[in-house]
């Protein structure tokens with residue numbers, strides 16, 4: 680089966696962290712109106728039932744949607760894993776997730792037990808595709824040894840201010856593609872004049888240049904915005920191509936080494 684994130688419009692997903700309440704509803708309305716059909720949520724975000732309710736109200740045909748859900752590491756046990764996924768699906772008003780991820784690696788432990796639970800959930804029909812998030816290159820290699828089912832993603836922090844070349848090489852080696860989160864580094868990218876300079880040459884915005892750079896690395900994107908203009912611009916990134924010269928100019932910013940999601944997260948592994 681082909682990787683879902685490379686089908687239809689799903690290379691561009693709308694992220695729902697940290698949205699809740701009226702802000703979540705209005706952001707999802709704007710996102711759906713401009714064409715987003717891939718939606719990213721997680722048990723950890725505490726917004727699954729609100730996402731489910733908002734999407735139901737928007738009456739999008741189920742086969743147009745690609746919903747990514749993520750299992751909280753506190754649920755990585757025989758007793759909790761499947762019931763927690765069933766709870767997420769009830770909240771999201773789905774009979775199966777399109778993609779189910781392990782949100783973080785387990786603290787200090789072997790990735791094997793949680794990967795086996797994930798694969799079991801997929802085989803039980805709770806998700807069409809499975810994947811991981813915040814895995815290191817070594818964990819990606821280990822995952823390939825553990826699960827038979829192809830993993831469709833390792834969702835990681837990915838933007839031009841962070842060198843993720845080790846993970847990109849691991850993606851090629853293992854066949855587990857990356858997808859980006861913090862795609863605009865929560866706004867940090869806009870402090871760098873280069874994106875504005877390149878944007879003027881292409882008649883695009885600085886944000887669109889950043890997102891296009893990510894896509895041209897072969898990495899599907901997750902973006903979140905509360906502003907209709909930003910939501911529309913972030914989706915509108917498929918009708919131009921950055922030259923190899925401009926890709927290389929942006930590549931050089933990786934030396935800055937700006938990481939948004941750092942070691943304060945208890946599950947954060949030792950990053951590559």
Ligand SMILES: NC(=O)c1ccc[n+]([C@@H]2O[C@H](COP(=O)([O-])OP(=O)(O)OC[C@H]3O[C@@H](n4cnc5c(N)ncnc54)[C@H](OP(=O)(O)O)[C@@H]3O)[C@@H](O)[C@H]2O)c1
Pocket residue numbers: 693694695696697719720782812813834835859860861862863864865866886887901902903904905906909910912913940
């Ligand atoms: N797997 C994981 O561990 C993990 C971790 C973090 C995030 N995620 C997922 O990835 C999604 C995206 O990541 P993120 O929200 O953390 O970071 P992000 O997309 O880099 O940053 C979002 C922030 O950037 C601003 N922004 C977005 N597009 C913009 C644009 N075109 N121009 C100017 N400002 C813009 C937004 O502000 P405005 O509202 O003002 O536009 C918002 O405050 C999340 O919603 C979540 O679904 C996953």
